[in-house]
Amino acid sequence: MSHSVEPADVLIVGGGSAGAVLAARLSENPDRRVVLLEAGPDYGPTRFPESLLDANRIADLDHDWGYISRGGRLSPEVAALRGKVIGGSSAVNAGAALRARARDFDRWAESGLDDWSFADVLPYFRDLENTPTGEDEFHGRSGPMPVRQLADSQLTPAHRGFIDAAVALGHKRIADFNGAEQGGVGAFAVNVLDGVRQNTALVYLTPEVRARPNLTVHGGVTVDRVLFRGTSATGVLTADGTAHHADEVILSGGTYGSAAILLRSGIGPAGELAPLGIEPLADLPVGQHLQDHPFCPAVYALAPGQAEMTPALGALLWTASSEAADGELDLNVVAVHPNGAPFMPPGGVIALSTALVLPDAQGTVRLTDRDPLSQPLIDHNYLGTERDRRRMLEGVRIARDLARDPALAPSLAGLLMPRELPHEDEQLTRVIESGLSIYGHPTSTAPMGTADSPRAVVDSRGAVHGLDALRVVDASIIPYVPSSVTNLTTIMLAERIAHLVYAH
Known part of the structure; x- marks a missing residue:
């Protein structure tokens, strides 16, 4: 195991619809060292191919x-x-910019997430967009x-x-x-x-944002699993055996990717992990509610x-x-x-x-x-x-x-x-x-919910139940698939959790 040279305060895995947003928002604090690892190529804001x-x-x-x-x-x-590139699936999708409906968020609230009502999320939907039309409300x-x-x-x-x-x-x-x-x-x-x-990498990871000395972005890095000391995350191990150390890890690898990383890390249904030679760390229903x-x-x-x-x-x-x-x-x-x-x-x-x-x-x-390169x-x-x-x-x-x-x-x-x-x-x-x-809107492999919910993997801020210094923030934590395309809702999730947890 080799060791990375740049310990981070926050290490973000995946630079897609959530990860690019988190990297931009969390690095607004110049005292917070943020490292973003993306499995696909990182084209920067100026070198995206025409396709x-x-x-x-x-x-x-x-x-x-x-x-x-x-x-x-x-x-x-x-x-x-699923998009394998900085910007994630927001770089390859059809560009539909539709929110989840108020009725979709009612269902989140009914499942115990009482501060995820439409009234709670609307300010973040408004703050993430610029549009010349529609009602100001x-x-x-x-x-x-x-x-x-x-x-x-x-x-x-x-x-x-x-x-x-x-x-x-x-x-x-x-x-x-x-x-x-x-x-x-x-x-x-x-x-x-x-x-x-x-895509989110174009609009959030702008040249100005990338110029911040406290933000580092690496493309072409596939993450194997999260590293732990006891029940606290201390970083990640990549597929080539490199350890990246951090005070806190956020998985934003998407509904399939984040679930796979959690499972390889021993976080998931214990009965499924042990036969694969993975030592169970937290018996949680990862991947059970896709x-x-x-x-x-x-x-x-x-x-x-x-x-x-x-x-x-x-x-x-x-x-x-x-x-x-x-x-x-x-x-x-x-x-x-x-x-x-x-x-x-x-x-x-x-x-x-x-x-x-x-x-x-x-x-x-x-x-x-348990091979990180296996599907x-x-x-x-x-x-x-x-x-x-x-x-x-x-x-x-x-x-x-x-x-x-x-x-x-x-x-x-x-x-x-x-x-x-x-x-x-x-x-x-x-x-x-x-x-x-x-349709390309997978969700709910690590759903948000209360600690006593049999469905829940993370709490209402994306923190994995029973573990420290590990969050999941992407479409995998949406508790039930909304009646809409998911890109704007995923961006909103990242904006809201960034604000509620890190804006201080």
């Missing part, structure tokens, strides 16, 4: 962890795309993250046809999904400026003369299934041009994709062995309950009806993938279950 900056290119396999997961019963292998004008509401004039003809079709089918037109209401159809808000995807949004893409060819594909991200229908609880919106139908996305047919296309955004089913993240075993257990299957079926039927509506149908030249969307429920369910992919 990562171009918001109309979705996903980049050159900057991907390569995770393969079990999807569901008829989807045994689903690529679980909901929006920030001077934060680091540029958020822009797409105007109808910026959408493609197919996006506009999708919105018109949803309105014709009785859905309300929503002007701002980050405002007072979300139930209906409208254009996305995006963290895109002049076609450039604004949630993500099952996603069913239906890709259509665009009609001649309708082949405009920019912007990629366009419009959203956010609605409730017939089985949704009061106030819940459990279905998304998204209209996106999947430019550059892997596994998509070439040519002018639009995907009308359905997601079940409040699933009941939970999956798992486990280890196959974790990810089982999303998509549509793992009858109720989930019924609601997803309802959502796909809605998407199919939209495609047939006279407002949208003239833009479409036929279904490419899957080959058909059968009318009969049982056949359609089989098509759905065999064609699932990820």
Whole structure:
């Protein structure tokens, strides 16, 4: 074991949607030495490749962890795309800038996190964004993250046809999904400026921030596990055997990555760790409550003369299934041009994709062995309950009806993938279950909760229960997957914990 030369006050593992925010905020105190370790390349604020900056290119396999997961019963292998680069998945995602809903935070509060209500988090959502539109009550004008509401004039003809079709089918037109209401159809808000995807490394780890003498950023460093003295974290060991020492460690490796590091560190279900030769340190339900949004893409060819594909991200229908609880919106139908996305047919296309955004089913993240370079075993257990299957079926039927509506149908030249969307429920369910992919919003492998909660791994500030000097701050600590894309909510989490714990 070699020793690192730069002991830190706080060592942050992972420079993605949470880690880049934490590095920027915690290094605002010049007396706090902050070291950030990122497994992917660190491009700095000025050397990002075009493929990562171009918001109309979705996903980049050159900057991907390569995770393969079990999807569901008829989807045994689903690529679980995650960004492996400074900025994390915020550098490769579609740029959707939508918050979790107030109703989502009510559920956090009901599970004992009584200071995570929407009223508690709204100031942080406002503080992180700069946007010229929307109501002052909901929006920030001077934060680091540029958020822009797409105007109808910026959408493609197919996006506009999708919105018109949803309105014709009785859905309300929503002007701002980050405002007072979300139930209906409208254009996305995006963290895109002049076609450039604004990832957290670009907007938080600016040249000024990186010039701070108390902040060090290392790219290309894969972390194996956390080092301990007794029950206190003292640093981390990297995959090449280097020890980095610190007074405190924060894991921001993402829902899969942070869970794997915790498990290799002896933090997890004791019965699973011992057979792998890992000495259990804290018997906690790490990786036992994985949630993500099952996603069913239906890709259509665009009609001649309708082949405009920019912007990629366009419009959203956010609605409730017939089985949704009061106030819940459990279905998304998204209209996106999947430019550059892997596994998509070439040519002018639009995907009308359905997601079940409040699933009941939970999956798992486990280890196959203790090697830090081995893939974790990810089982999303998509549509793992009858109720989930019924609601997803309802959502796909809605998407199919939209495609047939006279407002949208003239833009479409036929279904490419899957080959058909059968009318009969049982056949359609089989098509759905065999064609699932990820929406890319995994959460809850190290959920926040009270010390007596059987689900909880960390407390309401991300501190791991029963251990000292170790926090987890990223989407893994979200207690239940929200009914929305997760990027802004993850940034908010990092902003809020940075403020509540470290701003002194």
